[in-house]
Amino acid sequence: MTNLNLKKFLLIFSLLPIPLSLISGCSFDEDDTEENAVYVYNWGDYLDPATIEKFEEETGISVIYDEYDTNESMYPRIAEGAVHYDVICPSDYMIQKMIANDLLQPLDFEKLPNAKKYIGADFFEQSKMFDPENKYSVPYCWGTVGIMYNKNLVEEPVDSWKILWDEKYKNEILMQDSSRDALMIPLKLMGRSLNETDKDEIAKARDMLIKQKPLVQAYVVDEAKDKLISGEAALGVVFSGEALMIMLENEDMDFAVPKEGTNFWIDSWVIARDAENVDNAHKFIDFMCRPEIAVINFDHLGYSTPNIAVRELEKDENYKNSPVAFPDPSIYENQETYQYLGNEMDRFYNRQWMRVKVE
Numbered sequence: 001m002t003n004l005n006l007k008k009f010l011l012i013f014s015l016l017p018i019p020l021s022l023i024s025g026c027s028f029d030e031d032d033t034e035e036n037a038v039y040v041y042n043w044g045d046y047l048d049p050a051t052i053e054k055f056e057e058e059t060g061i062s063v064i065y066d067e068y069d070t071n072e073s074m075y076p077r078i079a080e081g082a083v084h085y086d087v088i089c090p091s092d093y094m095i096q097k098m099i100a101n102d103l104l105q106p107l108d109f110e111k112l113p114n115a116k117k118y119i120g121a122d123f124f125e126q127s128k129m130f131d132p133e134n135k136y137s138v139p140y141c142w143g144t145v146g147i148m149y150n151k152n153l154v155e156e157p158v159d160s161w162k163i164l165w166d167e168k169y170k171n172e173i174l175m176q177d178s179s180r181d182a183l184m185i186p187l188k189l190m191g192r193s194l195n196e197t198d199k200d201e202i203a204k205a206r207d208m209l210i211k212q213k214p215l216v217q218a219y220v221v222d223e224a225k226d227k228l229i230s231g232e233a234a235l236g237v238v239f240s241g242e243a244l245m246i247m248l249e250n251e252d253m254d255f256a257v258p259k260e261g262t263n264f265w266i267d268s269w270v271i272a273r274d275a276e277n278v279d280n281a282h283k284f285i286d287f288m289c290r291p292e293i294a295v296i297n298f299d300h301l302g303y304s305t306p307n308i309a310v311r312e313l314e315k316d317e318n319y320k321n322s323p324v325a326f327p328d329p330s331i332y333e334n335q336e337t338y339q340y341l342g343n344e345m346d347r348f349y350n351r352q353w354m355r356v357k358v359e
Contacts, residue, residue: 038280048300086281093338096130111282114289123306137268141303143240153234174236177219179353241303264335
């Protein structure tokens, strides 16, 4: 999160991982090894395949590449150690969980000169919310969650999450199929934190979603982009990277970050504790931090990048001047990043979301 901007923060433990490989064409297991390789586990379509080809040509290192669709389908695969992946790209709160459960190893930043030079200091500072000592992660993409809307179908200002409860848009609303991202919205409307731990308050948020359910056309993952571009829905909760791509394909679309607040997220490169190709893993991460490689991935994804050299290299004016891709910093003031709340709260959030789905 499939479309190229599948986002993060999905908490549906019943989903099983369905890894794909852009390089080998299939999933690999513990017995499938190559001597000079790096095993990468990433979100679906979350980098440009051309960058993998360039890395292999330059280094002679084979990239064995698998994809996952949610943080939650990735996590048990790493925890079980069924496959010894080297490089992974989890979301912020999942990195925090993986650190807490000793599933990551510290990075050697002396082997990451491009990361040290080109990843903005502000993003390493923000990363301290989930990686307090900046020991385990290198920021790759970042953004927010907001409302994508069709200006021809929505007349009033879109500045609040409240519009997603407006009955005039019955069957025109798309919601994220994700416990944290879905429950975040009523929690923010209630003036609560998206990291709420009061179970009574979370239950109230659940009930608000149950009340909203008759208005919702669909709970979606990768279908949101196509439905909004085609005009099948008037409003949808999307990630900011998706928003840029949708707006470029349909000029009637616009994106808003609601005034009640939202999630500020960061996805980062990490190295698994059980990685067997640690040097190659560092080489892969640092290669992805090289500006001319980062701009290729930025063009492919549309997500905002922490690489401070990309905007200068960007040639497409639609991207370079986009307030979605390169927003005014004020839009991120007082926004929150998801936190790992512990296994018990993970389960509780998931149960509340499943209640919404089955009601």
